[in-house]
Amino acid sequence: MDVYIGLDVSLASTAICAVSAQGKIVKETTAASEPETLVATLKAMPGEVIAVGLEAGPLSQWLYRFLNDAGFATVLMETRQVKGALKAMPIKTDRRDAEGIARLLQMGWFRSVHCKSMSAQEMRALLSARKAVQQATINLELSIRGVLRNFGLKMGRVAKGRFEARVRKLAEGNPMLEAAANPILASRQALRQELAGLEKVLRDHAKEDPVCRTLMTMPGVGTLIALTVKAAIDDPERFRSSKDIGPWVGLTPRREQSGERDIVGQISRAGDVGLRTALYQAATVMLHCGRKTWLTAWALTVAKRRGKKRATVALARRIGVVLHRMWKDGTAFRFAREDAVEVTPA
Structure with missing residues (x-):
């Protein structure tokens, strides 16, 4: 049986x-x-x-x-x-x-999910640890700002390196405020040191990894984004086409069709949230900073027709497609359209 x-x-x-x-x-x-x-x-x-x-x-x-x-x-x-x-x-x-x-x-009514390799899970653990430490640092900074604001003391915009000095200056002369600020500032300093250590580990790993070095040849793709893409995709061969990356990461529109009604909605937001965020960050950086590429020109054309926000999402989707193709082919990013491998956007 x-x-x-x-x-x-x-x-x-x-x-x-x-x-x-x-x-x-x-x-x-x-x-x-x-x-x-x-x-x-x-x-x-x-x-x-x-x-x-x-x-x-x-x-x-x-x-x-x-x-x-x-x-x-x-x-x-x-x-x-x-x-x-x-x-x-x-x-x-x-x-x-x-x-x-x-x-x-x-x-047979199910969709199977890829089981990530041990190396991919280890890298995701490192990335998650970095994010947790970073968020804890931000929470401490927001906490001390709130404490000072209750006394009419406004931090304003301040560089990270001058944050502690600014807090101490505002709390100066009030023993209770100083007693409240000291442990928060000490904890923040310890977290910043741990964050710097984690980021060094991640940078060193990206420098030694040939796949990450290839992905980082694309403008807007740095250490964290390259490592996030590599850990999320894990095995590029599991996708039949690079165009499958868009729907898989949730960067394609939802669609609801019934009878005469056919609604195309917002992106599905399915799949890996971290990867989707990383691709959106890469698209934002590519549109605003650094050397212009054929991808930038394409996104600006979309922005004229559909608006900047939709263009950024479309560019994020296409960046994912191109990164997968670069990884699969082992080729660096090509800045000129005539030199690039043509990949139809999803």
Whole structure:
């Protein structure tokens, strides 16, 4: 008997449901969310396991590797689609979610998600750490500004290097304000040092990575954007065409068509938020700074017809397409249109 197994993974335990090829529930159980326990439980299932499905999530990629290594055909399922399907159930429990995932797998009504390599996950961890430290620094700066503002003391615009001196000058003569500002400033200084250390690690890695060096030949693409693109795409061969990058990263319009109604809306915002943000930043820099290229000229033409904001989004999408082609072909960015490999925008 062929069985399809759905896993609903949580931090402590995993709900497991096995259904037959005819959709009949064969067995339901739970197990600890540990690879060894899950592998042992799945091996004890009746019948032949055709596939194991689990929703993409924090623990999914870790478990995916162990299940694959144990010989199970494992599928990471796209979160939005699974969530949409499971919403139809009137009662939501882990057991029912596992059943729903198993039925989606059995019917073939799912979209699989790429499991990132270990190196890509490690790089994303570094990028996430940098973002967390940077945000913590910003929060401290906003906090001290708010404290001073309550006393009518306005920081105004100040360079990062002169921030601490400005705070101390405003708080001078008020022992309570000085006592409040000192720990915040000390914490800010420590965070800035850690941020500088993280950024040095990222810069060194980008300099040593041939793919990042290739991507950084495009104007507007620096260390962080190159590393973000590389970690997000991971394997350029998994895309049949460079034009698939646009929809995958959520930079193409939504469309809702029914009968005589056909609405083209805003971008879908599907996929990796960090990558979408990085591409938008690259587009903004390319439009305003540095050497002009054939991409800049194209975006300015779009801006005349559709407005600057839409042109920036369109340029971000096209930058993603061109970066993928550069990576796949191993070629540096070509500034002139006649020298560039033609890539039709998505």
